[in-house]
Amino acid sequence: MRTKFSGFLTLLLVLIVQLGFAQEKTITGTVLDGDGLPLPGATVQIKGKSIGTQTDFDGKYEITASTGEVLVFTYVGFKTQEITVSNQTTIDVTLSLDAQTLDEVVVVGFGIKKERRELIYNTETVDSEVMNMVQPTTASSGLVGKVAGLQINIQNNGVKPSTQVILRGLTSISASNEAAVVIDGSLTNQNAFDALNPNDIESINVLKGASAAVLYGSSAGNGVLVVTTKKGNKNKKFTVGLNSVATFEEVSYMPEFQTEYGSGWQGDYNPIENTNWGPRFDGTMRQIGPTFSDGSYQSVKYAPIANNLRDFYNTGETYQNTVYFSGGDETSSFYASIGKQSTTGTVPKDTFEKTMFRVNASKTIGNLTLNLNTNYYRDETSVVGSTIGSQDRPLYWFILNTPANIPLSRYSDWRNDFYSSPNGYYNGYYQNPYWALDTNRNNDWTDRFTANLSGSWDPYKWLNVVVRLGLNKVQGHGKEWRAEQTYSTDDMIAFASRPDAVSSFVVDNSSQALTYTADLLATGTFDLNDDFNLKTIVGTTQNTYHYHYNAIQANNLSIPGFYDVSNGTGTPDVVVDEAHTRRYAFLSDITLGYKKWLYANVSARYDYTSTLSKGDNNYLYPGGGISFVLTDAVESLKSDILSFAKLSVNNSTVYNDLSAYRINETYSSSSGFPFGDLAGFALSSQTIDENIKKEKLNTSEITLDLSLFKNRLNVTASAYKIITTDLITAITPSYASGATSYLTNIGELENNGLELSLNGTVLKTQDFSWNLNLNITHQETVVNEISDGVTETAVSTNGSVGVYAVEGEAFPQIKGISYERDDQGRIVIDADTGRPIIGDLKNLGKTTPDYTVGLVSVMKYKGFTLSATLDYRTGHVYYSQLADRMEFTGRSMASVSANRQDFVLPNSVINTGTSDNPVYVENTNIAVTGGLQSYWTDHYNLITENYVFDATAVKLRELALNYSFSPKLLDGTFINKLSLGLVARNLLTWLPKENRFSDPEFNNSNSNAIGIGGYSQSPPTRTFGVNLNVEF
Amino acid sequence: MKRYFKYIQISLALIMLGSCSDDYLAINDDPNNPTDVAPDLILPVAQKYSVSYNLADRYTNTLGNLFMVNWSQSDEYSWYYDEFNYSVSAAFYGRIWNATYANTLKQYEVLCDLYVEDENSIYDNYIGIAEIMQAYHFQTLVDTYGDIPYSEALERGNNPTPAYDDAQTIYDDLIVKIDNAIALIKATDSDDEVPGDDDIIFGGDMTSWIQFANTVKLRILIRQSDVTSKQADITSGIADIMSEGSGFISADVVANPGYENDENKQSPFYADYGLSVAGEDTNNMLATCASDYIIGYLEDTNDSRIDYLYSVPSTGTHLGVPQGLLDYPTGLYVSDQVSLLGPSLVSSPEQDAPVMLLAESYFLQAEAIQRNFMTGDAQAMYEAGISASFDYLGATGASTYYAQGIANVSWAATPDTDKIEAIITQKWLALNGTNAHESWIEYNRTGFPSGIPVPLNNTNADRPVRLSYPTSEITGNAGNLPDQPDEFTEYIFWHN
Structure with missing residues (x-):
């Protein structure tokens, strides 16, 4: 066989290569x-x-x-x-x-390539191999833990997870803090990033601060991920490759549940209860659910069922396949790929599919190079609805409202099995979650097309001109529906209670967004004399954005199971939302180099925006800095220990503008109107400062780069300070002002951070190598000032717990209803009831980590590669809605902590003085009343401080074992490259003892209201699977 | 080299030339939401707010019904714990403050802002209505919270942190505000726009508005009847009302924009305590029932309104539930066994939403006469109030009812010293289910009706006399916010 293949190959070579x-x-x-x-x-x-x-x-x-x-x-x-x-x-x-990576060229703003040695700021590059260590479905999840200063929150674990990408913490209270994403030179966003096939990415350069990205203008304030996709190489033979991944996802842990008590209320057994306030488990057979008119009822053993809630969840499966082609000749190169992902979720019936096409091509004609990068993406998502039942609850809610003695997974066949059906189900208050899966659906389709055409022209040796046109078009379509459900208790003779009837609706929505960018950039490089070199970039850029969204909701459908808006009764709700913005700018970036060891850089951008009022819609922002290569300036510094040292400092200013239509107060048609021909419009609840203006971010940064031990260890350390002033913020005014929100410029945020990144080769022998990357981040944003007479503002709150910006405190801050405490921190109780006095809203901690540590380890032995990513975050808290809910359902550990009896609250005091002159006396004998239940469900439950937990987590994010067949072994076959691997994600998680609920990284919204999560997500999961990569 | 720069600059300028004009950036007008809206589109929204944020779930009416022991909680629901426990923290019912200021008063303020000093507006009718309704709501806020932002309130972005005004000062200004509104309405001429169907309370009948203004004014005056320094003002204020000549309201004042059985279009009380649009029972409806005390009271006084205020359960016998019960006896108080809210309160999705009942006007007049602020027949007014209440609910036999020889039912059977108690007690019964917040405020003023219990498992001697300032003020107006008053002991200024 071998010879045959060789012969075949030779023949091919002969055909491809010129003869003779x-x-x-x-x-x-x-x-x-x-x-x-x-x-x-x-x-x-x-x-x-x-x-x-x-x-x-x-x-x-x-x-x-x-x-x-x-x-x-x-x-x-x-x-x-x-x-x-x-x-x-x-x-x-x-x-x-x-000469270290410092001669390496990195892609910074606008596709501008710079040598590392001339950079005045900290950037970090992640290559595709490290990013794709465990073959993630999105590139962002492959970056977690790998870059200092980069925090990526995986906010849920659905089939289409949403991620939040934040560089260097928060710098704005109301505006988005998410990093911008630039793909092949065109400014896009997080969604476009998630739509990329991770296999198509060549590298990602992380521009951490505003200074690095000043040329991008207002979008740059939060840092930029500069993504370069694979282009194929010139003079590379034609390659076809296949990358296949199959992964399995399972629930990794559930909250810690009590297993002593089951169905009931106030200590009494109740067969239709959703809560666990019944008597202690006794192992006897007990009725669950109503007694029906023929005398029948279900019985189960009154004992806890291990994993009764966990068993609801499936093992999800994900298959990813990418076929790619690349190649090139002397003047051209191309890369093309087709990728497909099919996923089923841990939530039964949740599915996700996406298809991605990419074609990148490049052609050089004389001194002109043309590049075309295109990506088409389509996905289809079907998930259970999030407004289940008459109370519009998420699925997890129904699972949590299942007592410990209920064999939940037995009720999956709700259409055919009577005891699983709406009328036969045991629970008198909340529906069967299996029923919810089939009667509440949310289906979405997204199409995305991005294209990017650029021409690079080198008319003279010293001049390069780049023209780039970028297009990003997204079309979305969604349909969410809920079936009507009514109940009858006619057939029941005891425990005849059913949940509220559920009304039906269908929402049909569609959205379109179009972003169009155009850049023109001229770069001149001049060697002024032997010592001085000047690089000047001048350019202009333009960005146009169009958005259109419309939704129609029809309620109380006539024909069951027919989900079209024509099927509604009454007046449908119609919403149309549009936006149109334009921005353009002139920009310049000048670097003066001296002897390749000292560089001074000045950059400037002059912006025009449509979103600010006329007098304030154009402005300049400058940046500048110095890079100093010590080891080249003073050659004697170089030694066996130190091979390279560079120090850089910079300062820059960036402004954030508004989104469209935010400078005028408006009216909107009021809920319920029109009544017949009576129309009504309400003044918006948000009032707007008539002098609203841009928000200012000033960043200072100092970075030290070192290469040690003959480049075995590379160290990058940065310290930065970002001061944000005139924050465009929707502050909470007094509601007595007639507004619930006031959009204005306020105060000052100060963000300080330290970043340390160590990249080293720990061991290297002939067969074995071990590389480690350790990155450590310390970051804190503090609110220096809100505004006159206002010391705090809510980002999001329900009145008893929320995320706030509080003067003098770290941001974002959780505030919740607290215990009233004496000066020694003891809990003040009510002498009559023994219950804690409910205190005011109190600051309970920041929700972004003080310290983040990422560790990436790659060990290679012959063809084997064992790689792992570990991630540690600490110094922050989160509010667990899940824990809050579990208190009410009596499933929490807290609810059994006092044996469900009245008890003297430890470390409590009573006030024997007055409220103005308190005298606190230790409480030794006044017991909490209602310890059986009501203390927990009605009182303890109100103190949201009880549900704010340490959000520290250590996660083994990634673990992969890969085997690459030796080229020697493949020699003579038609296969050029073959590797097989095992991959795992989130295999292990360590959480502090007080947090036995869920992943503290989960979050309800993608806004700055970080730190509030719980039952809107599913339980945390781990995935593991196999990977095959073959190239021909 | 310089030459090349010049070329680059010129070409850049050429490319951007078309883009640099102001027009290019003048695309910032919201295509989906208007910035200018005529008064006839503002008024109906404001008036709808006026009734919604009293009658909807957990606003003033709910609070009053629970504090005044009209309502209780069926078994199998954990619905009103905070209310039974008097957990009147800042988080408790802050929505009353929030919605009244940021929705209702704000929306009226859009109309008030049409008033320009020394300029003749064609919208004086609208301005007058808005001022009257603002006075009506500001009084409730003062009665609930005491000192509140008033003179600096509702200026939105121009004053996001309004200062607090003294409650008595606000009360005095409310009289001025109403007088100005009446004068403005009376001075209108044929150029002035007269509201039509957009006035969902009186349909543009401006005489009715003046009558309503007079009644609100009477309520403000009578509330201060225990304030020694105000006696002369009350007398002269009432004399002003009489000399104005339009009199008081002559019918129940209700709002109805055209409520119908559709999502967000049901009458507000029905929407939250009645059936869903699809005709199904709602949790709120099943969770909310009569208290044992009110059932006992109505039965003891042979009050036929009982079957209109509360529905007869499947057992055929009214049953109320004690407030604050923790351990419900099995099966006894489940929702089909107890008296839920009655057919006159929850009649149809189209039902009118009460602003002020005629009965209240009669009881105010009865009290004014009884206290010698006004001349007339106190008994006749008292009995007219009871009759108006029976009429509103559709009950019959009012005259039989008040002829019974029971104190606080019959005028005659009530000792002369206790006439005020009879009036306030009957007002409590008349406002049951529709405007019960007012009966809680009157209880705080007078201590009547006497004998109403505190919920079980509640260690307070009596109900709160005010609410805490809400969390929104702690967050948004900390610099002006007064110390939180003691909710059980620090009465509003009109309490003697």
């Missing part, structure tokens, strides 16, 4: 690194041809070449070497390390 080469011979050799160790996987190519090979595990290669041809040896991180073939047949090569 003279003096061909076989050349062998070994490629070594500076320490004399072999470099496996180094590329050996014949210059100008698409012929090439790779070294094996021993660094050996074999290639056929002719005398006079040039062999090119390349290996990532090493300097490329070229050797002309003369009469030798053995060519051994020692590659030297690249």
